[in-house]
Amino acid sequence: xxxxxxxxxxxxTVFVICLLLLFVLSxxxxxxxxxxxxxxxxSAMADNSAHRIACAYITEKVRQADEGGNIHVEQVFGENAxxxxxxxxxxxxxxxIYDYDGNLMELFARADLGNFYxxxxxxxxxxxxxxxxxxxxxxFRADVVLEDGFExxxxxxRRSSTAN
Numbered sequence: 001x002x003x004x005x006x007x008x009x010x011x012x013t014v015f016v017i018c019l020l021l022l023f024v025l026s027x028x029x030x031x032x033x034x035x036x037x038x039x040x041x042x043s044a045m046a047d048n049s050a051h052r053i054a055c056a057y058i059t060e061k062v063r064q065a066d067e068g069g070n071i072h073v074e075q076v077f078g079e080n081a082x083x084x085x086x087x088x089x090x091x092x093x094x095x096x097i098y099d100y101d102g103n104l105m106e107l108f109a110r111a112d113l114g115n116f117y118x119x120x121x122x123x124x125x126x127x128x129x130x131x132x133x134x135x136x137x138x139x140f141r142a143d144v145v146l147e148d149g150f151e152x153x154x155x156x157x158r159r160s161s162t163a164n
Contacts, residue, residue, distance in 0.1 A: 047148075054104060054125055054144045055154045058082065058132075061097060061106075062140075062156050071158045073134045077118045082132050082142070085111065096121065099130035102147065 065071055065084035074083045074096075081098035092111035097104070100118040107121035128145035135141050138158035145151050 050146060051150050051152060054127060055152055057124060058142050059156055066158055066160050069160055073132055080132050102126055104130055
């Protein structure tokens with residue numbers, strides 16, 4: 001009877017090893033599929049965010065500066081730029097939002113400053129192009145082409161009236 005208990009079959013060991021190998025392969029394939037899905041989702045979210053950020057940025061800047069009609073479009077560096085004016089301690093300052101060298105730029109400067117360089121502004125986002133125009137009094141259309149060729153536009157209105 002003791003001899004029967006000690007008998008091991010090779011097939012028993014091979015079967016256990018095959019089951020373990022099958023489990024490991026299944027686990028690795030589930031991890032690989034999950035990583036692939038995660039990578040696609042992250043890429044899609046990044047694209048969506050990049051597509052929305054330029055228009056959201058412009059909208060937010062207009063909403064922040066919307067006081068006393070201090071928003072207008074002006075020719076700066078040979079292109080249309082969004083100009084947001086504000087009074088700081090009795091001194092007039094302008095924030096210029098414009099396109100320069102494939103970037104959406106923002107420049108904060110005194111209104112009486114005669115000359116300044118377009119590269120002086122802060123880079124906000126890489127874009128293909130940016131154009132803004134005042135369609136009607138206080139009604140603006142901004143066209144933004146991102147670096148990947150995605151075209152977006154927005155209509156935004158100034159809610160405050162012009163200064164007295």
